[in-house]
Amino acid sequence: GPTMAKSKFEYVREFETDDTCLPHCWVVVRLDGRNFHRFSEKHNFAKPNDGRALHLMTKCAQTVMEELEDIAIAYGQSDEYSFVFKRKSNWFKRRASKFMTLVASQFASSFVFYWPDYFEDQPLLYPPGFDGRVVLYPNNQTLKDYLSWRQADCHINNLYNTVFWALVQQSGLTPVQAQERLQGTLAADKNEILFSEFNINYNNEPPVCRKGTVLIWQKVGDVTTKEVKLPAEMEGRKVAVTRTRTKPVPLHCDIIGDAFWKEHPEILD
Numbered sequence: 001g002p003t004m005a006k007s008k009f010e011y012v013r014e015f016e017t018d019d020t021c022l023p024h025c026w027v028v029v030r031l032d033g034r035n036f037h038r039f040s041e042k043h044n045f046a047k048p049n050d051g052r053a054l055h056l057m058t059k060c061a062q063t064v065m066e067e068l069e070d071i072a073i074a075y076g077q078s079d080e081y082s083f084v085f086k087r088k089s090n091w092f093k094r095r096a097s098k099f100m101t102l103v104a105s106q107f108a109s110s111f112v113f114y115w116p117d118y119f120e121d122q123p124l125l126y127p128p129g130f131d132g133r134v135v136l137y138p139n140n141q142t143l144k145d146y147l148s149w150r151q152a153d154c155h156i157n158n159l160y161n162t163v164f165w166a167l168v169q170q171s172g173l174t175p176v177q178a179q180e181r182l183q184g185t186l187a188a189d190k191n192e193i194l195f196s197e198f199n200i201n202y203n204n205e206p207p208v209c210r211k212g213t214v215l216i217w218q219k220v221g222d223v224t225t226k227e228v229k230l231p232a233e234m235e236g237r238k239v240a241v242t243r244t245r246t247k248p249v250p251l252h253c254d255i256i257g258d259a260f261w262k263e264h265p266e267i268l269d
């Protein structure tokens with residue numbers, strides 16, 4: 001403020017606790033939609049995978065990466081997204097609460113702001129919320145294992161959900177019957193049910209559903225139309241200008257194996 005004089009109340013600041021993230025660690029913020037089981041039903045999500053919802057989630061994550069600082073990579077599936085801050089980031093002095101609340105609020109406001117672009121015929125019925133947590137990973141291996149864990153979770157859930165909803169939607173089983181049918185089955189059994197009963201080869205399901213979405217910074221050629229200063233006789237002409245920009249680009253690839261990290265070593269710099 002204009003005066004730096006301290007009031008007698010100033011001492012209460014000492015009650016604030018230090019939540020600085022340990023230096024040199026990867027800082028991961030993971031968000032998860034609050035009670036999206038209910039939210040997805042109320043908003044008529046297609047089951048098992050609503051593409052509008054997946055694409056809206058990714059739009060929100062791209063907005064978070066563009067508006068906030070120092071996010072190296074993000075990974076999302078279902079109603080969750082993880083954001084990885086660079087090891088050397090000193091944004092907000094590495095305060096965990098700043099990272100977490102800025103990610104969560106930017107994501108949630110974007111979700112509401114961009115909702116009509118993705119759900120054209122489905123009104124948003126109530127304000128959704130997202131919980132957040134911060135986890136530190138001390139080295140590249142634990143960070144890669146963290147992301148592998150989320151992608152493995154995506155795979156396990158999506159395989160289950162794909163069979164479950166085929167049994168409900170195509171074989172007319174009740175949800176309880178479908179659940180009982182799948183009790184104790186292994187991945188191979190689920191693949192077999194899909195193939196023999198529904199003629200579905202799981203590997204041909206959309207990558208966005210099987211692998212989730214990885215967002216990494218990549219150069220993209222942006223063609224924009226621009227008014228440019230030209231000699232008087234050509235005044236007001238619009239000219240196509242190609243600028244390269246770095247943007248968060250979505251990929252639906254495997255991030256568990258080494259290939260992804262060999263192809264994009266700069267992420268871990």
Ligand code: ATP
Pocket residue numbers: none
């Ligand atoms: P930071 O991201 O660090 O919080 P900031 O610009 O939000 O940066 P604050 O110290 O939070 O800084 O100050 C908020 C500023 O927002 C005020 O200084 C004022 O300029 C503006 N502001 C907030 N609420 C109002 C309001 N109701 N009417 C007019 N101005 C407002």
Ligand code: ATP
Pocket residue numbers: 032033034035036037038040045046047048049050051053054078079
């Ligand atoms: P919590 O508040 O504990 O996170 P939740 O109901 O959100 O409760 P989750 O384990 O996060 O529980 O599961 C999210 C649920 O949201 C999924 O089980 C699924 O029913 C639904 N869901 C999320 N994204 C989609 C989508 N793209 N298409 C269809 N359903 C979805």
Ligand code: MG
Pocket residue numbers: none
């Ligand atoms: Mg303020």
Ligand code: MG
Pocket residue numbers: 032
């Ligand atoms: Mg949960």
Ligand code: MG
Pocket residue numbers: 032033034035036037079
């Ligand atoms: Mg949830």
Ligand code: MG
Pocket residue numbers: 032033078079080
């Ligand atoms: Mg979830």
Ligand code: MG
Pocket residue numbers: none
């Ligand atoms: Mg402020």
